[in-house]
Amino acid sequence: MTHIQHNPFLSRAGQFFWRYAGAVSVRVKVLGIVLGVIILLGIFIIVQMRAVLTSVLLWDLGQQGIAITRNIVLETDTIMQDGTIDDLGELFSERREHFSSPSHNTQVDYIALTGPDGAVLLAEGLYDPAETLISIAQPEGSSHELFVSSDETVTEVREGTAYGTLHVGLSQLLVHQTVDQASFNIFSVTIVMVAVGFAAAFLLTWVLTRPLTDLVAAASAVERGDLERTVPRWADDEIGELATAFNAMTASLKRADEERGERERLREQYISGIIDAQENERQRIARELHDSTSQSLTSLLVGLQNLHGTRSPDELPARIETLRGIVAHTLDEVRQLSWQLRPSILDDLGLKSALAHHIESAQAQYGLPVDLVIQGLDDRLPAALETTVYRIVQESLTNVVRYAKATAVSVFVGVRGETIRVIVEDNGVGFDPAAVQREKKSLGLQGIRERAGLFGGTLTIESSPGAGATLVIEIPYPTEQAVS
Ligand SMILES: Nc1ncnc2c1ncn2[C@@H]1O[C@H](COP(=O)(O)OP(=O)(O)OP(=O)(O)O)[C@@H](O)[C@H]1O
Ligand SMILES: [Mg+2]
Numbered sequence: 001m002t003h004i005q006h007n008p009f010l011s012r013a014g015q016f017f018w019r020y021a022g023a024v025s026v027r028v029k030v031l032g033i034v035l036g037v038i039i040l041l042g043i044f045i046i047v048q049m050r051a052v053l054t055s056v057l058l059w060d061l062g063q064q065g066i067a068i069t070r071n072i073v074l075e076t077d078t079i080m081q082d083g084t085i086d087d088l089g090e091l092f093s094e095r096r097e098h099f100s101s102p103s104h105n106t107q108v109d110y111i112a113l114t115g116p117d118g119a120v121l122l123a124e125g126l127y128d129p130a131e132t133l134i135s136i137a138q139p140e141g142s143s144h145e146l147f148v149s150s151d152e153t154v155t156e157v158r159e160g161t162a163y164g165t166l167h168v169g170l171s172q173l174l175v176h177q178t179v180d181q182a183s184f185n186i187f188s189v190t191i192v193m194v195a196v197g198f199a200a201a202f203l204l205t206w207v208l209t210r211p212l213t214d215l216v217a218a219a220s221a222v223e224r225g226d227l228e229r230t231v232p233r234w235a236d237d238e239i240g241e242l243a244t245a246f247n248a249m250t251a252s253l254k255r256a257d258e259e260r261g262e263r264e265r266l267r268e269q270y271i272s273g274i275i276d277a278q279e280n281e282r283q284r285i286a287r288e289l290h291d292s293t294s295q296s297l298t299s300l301l302v303g304l305q306n307l308h309g310t311r312s313p314d315e316l317p318a319r320i321e322t323l324r325g326i327v328a329h330t331l332d333e334v335r336q337l338s339w340q341l342r343p344s345i346l347d348d349l350g351l352k353s354a355l356a357h358h359i360e361s362a363q364a365q366y367g368l369p370v371d372l373v374i375q376g377l378d379d380r381l382p383a384a385l386e387t388t389v390y391r392i393v394q395e396s397l398t399n400v401v402r403y404a405k406a407t408a409v410s411v412f413v414g415v416r417g418e419t420i421r422v423i424v425e426d427n428g429v430g431f432d433p434a435a436v437q438r439e440k441k442s443l444g445l446q447g448i449r450e451r452a453g454l455f456g457g458t459l460t461i462e463s464s465p466g467a468g469a470t471l472v473i474e475i476p477y478p479t480e481q482a483v484s
Contacts, residue, residue, distance in 0.1 A: 026212070027205040034201040035194060042190030046183050053182055057175040058155065062136070062146050064106050065157035068099050069144060069168045072111060073159055080163055085122060088113070092124035107171040109154055115164045127167065148172075211239050215246060227254040266440065270450055273443040288337060296330040343390075351386040352377050355393060355413060366401050368409060375414035385477070388451045389413060389422060395444045396424035396471050404428025404469065415477060420457075422473040430469050433461040448473065 021029070072095050079087050092111040099108045110125030120129055133147035133156055144159040157168045211234045221229040230247045233240045303323045310316060338344070346354040352374055359370045380386070393411055400409050406428030413422050436445065448471070449459040457475030 026209050027202070030205045030208075031198065031201045034197045038190065038193050038197045042186065042193070046186050046190075049186060050179050050183055053179050054175065057178060058172065061106070061155050061170055061172065061175055062157070065146070065155055065168055065170045066142075066144060068095075068106070068108065068170075069157040069159050069166060071095070072168065073161055073166055076113075076161060076163065076166065089122055089124065092122065096124055105174065107174060109169040109171045110167070111169075112167040113161075113164045114167065121164055125169070127169065208239070210234070211243060215243065218246065218250075222250055222253065227257060266446065267450075269440060270443065270446055274447075277443065285337060285341070288333070292333050293330055293337075296326050296333070300326050300330070346386060346390055347383070350377075350380050351389055351413075354386075354390055355411070358390070358394060359397070359411065362397055362401070368401060368406065370397070371408070371410040373410070373412045373414075375412070375416070377413065377415055381415075381420075381477070385420070385455060385475070388455065388475070389420065392422055392448050392451060392473055393424065395448055396422075399444055400424070400426045400428065400469075403431070406468070418476060418478050420475045420477045422475075423470065425468065425470040427468045430463045430465050430467045432465060433463055445471075 021032075024032075072092070075091055075095065076088060079091055092113075096108045096111050098104070099106055108125065110123060110127035112123035112125075112127040112129075113121045114129070115121050118129070120127070131154075132150045134150060136146040136148055138144070138146055144157055147156040147158065148154070149156070153172055154169045155172060157170070159166050211231070214231045218229045218231045227250055229250060231243045233243045233247075300323060303319065303326065307316070307319060307323075310319065343354050343358070345357055355374065356372065359372050362368065363370050381389070393413065397409070397411070400406055404426045406426035409424070409426045411422075411424050414420070433445075436442070440446075445459070445461070452459055452473050452475055455475045455477075457473060460472040460474075461469065462472070463469035
């Protein structure tokens with residue numbers, strides 16, 4: 001193949017050939033190859049056979065000619081001992097007839113006797129002394145010579161006798177007729193073979209291309225989005241395997257498509273949930289600001305106005321103390337609100353301190369003993385990752401407080417190798433994770449999964465009713481990313 005690429009002419013010729021041969025259907029290709037091979041074979045056999053058969057038959061004709069000539073020479077000797085030239089004429093005529101009869105299967109064109117000077121002494125048949133003859137090579141020691149006429153129609157045998165040279169001409173007509181007949185027979189067989197080959201190739205390509213046509217139709221249907229489409233397995237061969245592989249591919253495409261659709265739906269649900277939750281959160285903050293903070297600030301304002309009207313300076317310290325109390329209370333509320341929105345400790349002191357602080361306040365608030373273990377978190381993680389881990393722990397603990405009725409909780413956060421692992425385990429009532437997943441109403445666990453997923457991580461829930469719950473979150477974290 002490489003030498004074709006090296007030869008620019010061949011390469012161009014090959015491309016030219018393939019532009020046309022490659023464009024036709026498989027059926028035409030197979031038919032072309034089969035018919036081409038049969039016809040070439042037929043032509044080759046006919047040419048070869050003609051050459052071989054002609055040379056064999058001509059050689060045979062020559063040998064027959066020699067035998068006939070020998071016979072006539074002997075007879076001539078006998079007659080010429082006491083006969084006349086007329087007797088010899090009779091002999092030639094009789095011999096010619098005899099050897100040309102159908103039982104001999106030769107055709108003697110002429111028998112002639114010429115003198116030493118070349119003059120014709122006696123001729124029987126179509127002898128033409130002016131005819132140009134070409135000598136044929138003879139085995140050494142042979143007493144006769146062989147010639148062929150320039151138009152290749154006559155083989156002549158010559159033998160010298162005491163009375164002159166004897167010429168016996170044999171027609172090659174029978175030889176050529178035999179060769180033509182044989183050629184015609186082979187040609188007929190070739191035609192029959194072409195017909196049989198055509199039928200066989202047609203059947204073969206039908207068997208081959210029918211399932212391929214099905215596959216092409218199915219593939220374009222799949223391309224248009226029809227993932228229900230399958231193709232029948234016609235036979236247990238390579239094409240059958242292709243059909244099976246195609247069906248398997250379509251099935252897995254369909255599965256992937258369904259999974260993608262499901263993921264998409266969940267994501268949409270999650271996003272709209274998040275938006276709702278954000279809206280609720282804003283509502284809560286607005287209400288809080290309105291009901292509590294602005295009430296306090298209003299009292300403060302009224303208190304300050306009232307200060308103007310105070311006549312007795314003795315009342316002042318008590319009033320100022322009341323106002324200070326209001327300010328301190330308001331400050332507390334604002335701090336708490338801001339902490340709920342985002343714990344500043346996470347940005348200032350990092351994940352480790354933020355987790356410790358959160359768990360401490362959860363313990364104080366709900367009286368739930370939480371065992372916190374942190375491993376390998378001495379360096380800061382990227383801010384987004386720290387927030388993710390913090391929110392995951394926060395949501396897990398909220399769930400435990402809300403549903404688990406647990407008496408003990410343990411929280412583990414560790415970086416080992418290239419993975420950050422968060423494990424939150426409680427000994428509470430447990431739940432059926434599959435059922436929760438099916439209901440798809442709540443956002444907490446799905447939020448954990450989504451948050452971890454943003455970093456290529458996963459959530460595994462191990463729980464069953466009555467057996468506590470364990471959440472394992474694993475997030476890949478290549479160590480070279482570590483922020484020191
Ligand atoms: N630690 C746990 N122990 C027992 N049940 C739990 C626990 N964690 C979750 N569940 C169950 O799984 C359900 C789904 O929890 P998830 O956090 O996803 O949603 P939610 O807490 O109900 O709502 P949201 O978190 O959106 O406010 C909960 O309703 C609860 O029944
Ligand atoms: Mg929850």
